[in-house]
């Protein structure tokens with residue numbers, strides 16, 4: 001897991017991006033303290049929070 005800072009797409013302030021590797025795929029959460037926006041991306045493509053949780057749950061469940 002690694003942290004970087006990026007510009008928030010919503011308000012333009014600095015936001016934190018947390019990257020996780022899930023089964024060889026990059027899952028990135030961007031969190032903005034300023035406007036309380038959270039966005040997720042899987043393999044560079046934007047996804048919904050529900051999709052992100054499904055990905056983590058499904059892939060983690062396969063790991064023994």
Ligand SMILES: [Zn+2]
Nearest residue numbers: 008011032035
């Ligand atoms: Zn923001």
